[in-house]
Amino acid sequence: MALRPVQVNMKARDGSAVGRFWAEALGWTAYSPGVTTYVGPGGGLVWPDPVAVCIDIVPVPEPRTRAKNRTHLDLATTSAAHQAELVARLESLGATPAHVGQGDVPWTVLADPEGNEFCVLEPRAVYRDTGPIAAVVVDCADPRAMARFWGEATDWTLHDVTDDNAVLRSARGTGPYLEFIRTPGAKTVPDRVHLDLLPYPGDDKEAEVARLRALGACDLDVGQGDVPWTCLADPEGHEFCVLAPS
Template identity: 80%
Template sequence: MALRPVQVNVKARDARAIGRFWAEALGWSAHDLGVTTRVGPVGGLARPDPVAVCVDVVPVPEAKTTTKNRAHLDLATTSADHQARLVARLRSLGARPAHVGQGEVPWTVLADPEGNEFCVLEPRETYRDTGPIAAVVVDCADPRAMARFWGGATDWTVREVTDDHAALRSPEGVGPYLEFLRTPDVKTAPDRVHLDLLPYPGDDTAAEVARLRALGATDLDLGQGDVPWTCLIDPEGHEFRVLAPS
């Protein structure tokens, strides 16, 4: 029994526009599903994608506050020239520089047109084969504890764990990393970016949710009503969803 991270859920006032932005940013396709906009590799709507972690943009009435998101995407590049060209293209699509206290660093911090922060990394050997998304990065207080929880919650393998950083990746060693970065920030607002997990075919979703609770997850009531997914928070309060199998 295990769950697969299948998509990053991004909230936006204009889901279609932000979906188009991320499709252009990643070189993927945006699919209008009626309410949400799903962004994934060109060629279809399969969920889960065999390699990628997709992006699902969900409309909400509230604008993003000035508080930095506690989860963000890191984008991969293959050379300094690629990084510069990608930053320029993203800015032409509506991204703008973002300042999150990063100081002088070799990566570029930007925000999408609604203010969701992300990073365009300098070329790194670690991310040479991830595809356009190098990592989904989550701020936390205890990376070791997050590695234990998320390593138990999902079928992803813990690749690195220290007091300051933890990294997980799919058991096949493909697609992006899931990383937890130690920061002094504390959560002060609902998550505008979070992960969605999917059970394997034939697995009991209710049993998976019960297993997550035993690992330390707790239920989250966002006023979602009767929906086919389950909203939870991990031991540090990061929101996530367990989706119903398609």
């Protein structure tokens, strides 16, 4: 048994506007199957997407706080010219420069129209086949502990682990990477961006949730009420949801 990351859940006061931004940013399409805005590859809504980790934007009344998100997206580029062109296009769509203590780095840190940070990376060979999202990046205190938990929680393959970072990717070698980066500072507010995981067809969701609890996850009450998904937190408090198969 194992789970697969299928989408990044992103809260927003104006879900439709943020959805349009991310659809334009990634060259994907914004779909509105219900209350949320789902951003995925064009050609019609497919859920879960067989390759991409998509974005599900959930409208909430609360504004974003000043605290830096602990989870963000890194966008891939193919050349220095592509990086510059993408940054300019994103700023024309409403992105703004963001300062998170990055200093003099070759990537560009931006924020979407509601302040969610993301990075436009310089071209890197490792991300040449990921699609527009190079990586889902999570701040953490102990990458080795995160590698143990998330390596067991999902069916993704561990590519690298050190004291400073842990890197996982789908065993099929497709889609983005999942990276845990050692970052100072503790969690101070609820996560506004988190991962959603999905069991495979035929697997029992409740058995998967029980397995995650045994690995060190804990139950999380964010006011979700009676819903078909289960809200949990990993051993460092990163929120995530286990979705019910459709």
